[in-house]
Amino acid sequence: MAVNSKKIAVYALVVFALYVIITDPAKAADYVQIGFEGISNAAQAIGDFMTWVADGAKN
Numbered sequence: 706m707a708v709n710s711k712k713i714a715v716y717a718l719v720v721f722a723l724y725v726i727i728t729d730p731a732k733a734a735d736y737v738q739i740g741f742e743g744i745s746n747a748a749q750a751i752g753d754f755m756t757w758v759a760d761g762a763k764n
Contacts, residue, residue, distance in 0.1 A: 726733045757763075 722733075725736070
């Protein structure tokens with residue numbers, strides 16, 4: 706039963722993504738940009754943390 710629920714959730718997500726892309730491509734592009742900015746910010750934060758740890762965890 707869990708596999709069927711997962712398939713349904715993935716299918717619904719794909720249908721929603723296609724709907725947004727078809728009905729409003731500019732807004733879909735904004736969503737993609739926001740997602741990539743979030744990933745970039747997370748990677749930057751991890752890099753800053755690793756640098757802090759490598760420097761001996763000093764202020």
